[in-house]
Amino acid sequence: MIKVVVVGGGWAGCAAALAAAKAGAQVVLLERTDLLLGTGLVGGIFRNNGRFTAAEEAIAMGGGDLFVAMDANSRHRGIHFPGHSHASFYDVTTMEPLVKKILQNYGIEIKTRVRVSGVVKYGKKIQHLLDDNEEVFKADAFVDTTGTSGPMGNCLKYGNGCSMCILRCPTFGPRVSITAKADVKEIMGKKADGSYGAMSGSCKINKDSLSPELKDKLEKEGMVVIPLPENLKKSGMLGKKACSQYAIADYAENMVLIDTGHAKLMTPFFPLDMLRTIPGLERTRYEDPYAGGVGNSIRYLGMAPCGSSLKVDGIDNLFCAGEKSGILVGHTEAVVTGLLAGHNAVRCCIDMKYLELPSELASGDFINYIHAQMTTEEGIKLRYTFSGSAYFERMKQRGLYSAVRGEINDRVIKTGLNDIYNICLV
Numbered sequence: 001m002i003k004v005v006v007v008g009g010g011w012a013g014c015a016a017a018l019a020a021a022k023a024g025a026q027v028v029l030l031e032r033t034d035l036l037l038g039t040g041l042v043g044g045i046f047r048n049n050g051r052f053t054a055a056e057e058a059i060a061m062g063g064g065d066l067f068v069a070m071d072a073n074s075r076h077r078g079i080h081f082p083g084h085s086h087a088s089f090y091d092v093t094t095m096e097p098l099v100k101k102i103l104q105n106y107g108i109e110i111k112t113r114v115r116v117s118g119v120v121k122y123g124k125k126i127q128h129l130l131d132d133n134e135e136v137f138k139a140d141a142f143v144d145t146t147g148t149s150g151p152m153g154n155c156l157k158y159g160n161g162c163s164m165c166i167l168r169c170p171t172f173g174p175r176v177s178i179t180a181k182a183d184v185k186e187i188m189g190k191k192a193d194g195s196y197g198a199m200s201g202s203c204k205i206n207k208d209s210l211s212p213e214l215k216d217k218l219e220k221e222g223m224v225v226i227p228l229p230e231n232l233k234k235s236g237m238l239g240k241k242a243c244s245q246y247a248i249a250d251y252a253e254n255m256v257l258i259d260t261g262h263a264k265l266m267t268p269f270f271p272l273d274m275l276r277t278i279p280g281l282e283r284t285r286y287e288d289p290y291a292g293g294v295g296n297s298i299r300y301l302g303m304a305p306c307g308s309s310l311k312v313d314g315i316d317n318l319f320c321a322g323e324k325s326g327i328l329v330g331h332t333e334a335v336v337t338g339l340l341a342g343h344n345a346v347r348c349c350i351d352m353k354y355l356e357l358p359s360e361l362a363s364g365d366f367i368n369y370i371h372a373q374m375t376t377e378e379g380i381k382l383r384y385t386f387s388g389s390a391y392f393e394r395m396k397q398r399g400l401y402s403a404v405r406g407e408i409n410d411r412v413i414k415t416g417l418n419d420i421y422n423i424c425l426v
Contacts, residue, residue, distance in 0.1 A: 010038025012322025015338025
């Protein structure tokens with residue numbers, strides 16, 4: 001039986017493991033911390049704007065298990081908030097065990113608290129990986145979904161210091177890139193001013209630290225917008241955000257809170273003493289990052305060069321997904337790329353032509369467009385997502401955006417890719 005090892009247990013890694021198992025491989029998923037989902041543990045937003053289209057494409061292609069789980073675990077659906085329509089918010093406090101169970105039901109071996117620190121190659125192929133305890137992980141193909149956030153040194157150099165975020169580098173050790181360890185030069189994203197990296201775009205507040213009235217409104221409506229007094233407006237912070245779909249005036253002039261189990265505050269950071277001057281927030285406490293009054297984690301400093309199949313350039317049996325595969329933002333984007341990378345890892349093992357998603361689908365156009373843009377000086381400064389900013393505008397212009405399930409399903413059928421991820425290749 002062919003074997004695939006996926007490194008990194010965020011949404012992209014979980015999707016890659018799932019797709020590889022469905023395609024017939026024996027799959028091992030390695031995660032550095034003690035929980036899956038990575039930043040998805042504090043995310044929660046999906047199906048907003050073009051993410052609805054991308055999710056339905058993945059479902060039509062047979063890769064919908066994770067989206068079905070998100071839907072089943074949603075606290076709110078069909079929410080409209082500034083710049084976004086028909087959004088769903090899954091419960092970040094209960095999502096991880098559901099995903100873990102799904103993967104285990106497919107026979108995927110999940111190993112947590114495993115930090116890969118070594119890559120052994122022969123020519124242009126990876127032979128095996130080594131963890132901090134010198135345990136060996138052999139496979140026919142590998143998928144790098146280690147992301148671009150961390151290690152702590154990046155947050156110190158490019159941010160405001162370690163923000164004590166959900167990645168927990170001080171506890172579980174710094175993130176290690178399989179691509180970099182395989183001697184492939186990675187790509188660094190830039191901000192609009194030309195400096196490197198970008199700051200994670202939101203903070204999480206303990207809902208019980210809100211006033212009872214504000215908490216009740218948030219849980220009933222799913223979202224609350226609080227106008228900010230002039231002295232607290234934060235337009236200068238917008239250019240720092242990784243989530244550029246929220247870098248619009250509404251988020252500078254208002255405080256936007258979203259109910260994802262925590263109260264998700266849609267700004268990279270907000271000084272706690274100032275936050276507590278706002279009515280209803282006098283007792284607030286950050287859940288993630290704990291240093292949310294000062295800063296947040298830094299991302300996009302280690303992306304793999306790759307093409308539309310998501311095979312890493314220069315290594316014959318290494319694939320990538322999620323933020324490792326490009327300057328993309330979001331859970332939906334991670335899952336879509338993870339499914340493709342995991343599926344192609346199996347094709348690699350059986351010398352089968354790699355799957356490349358066509359530009360007739362939003363998912364295919366998205367992947368192709370990102371990689372083209374990342375070769376340009378201006379494109380490397382942008383962030384790409386189905387839900388807003390530059391790509392959502394392109395999506396609408398090309399007629400790829402739809403919130404009608406039947407229409408999206410018909411489009412997938414026309415490409416001949418319906419149920420492709422449910423086909424066992426081995």
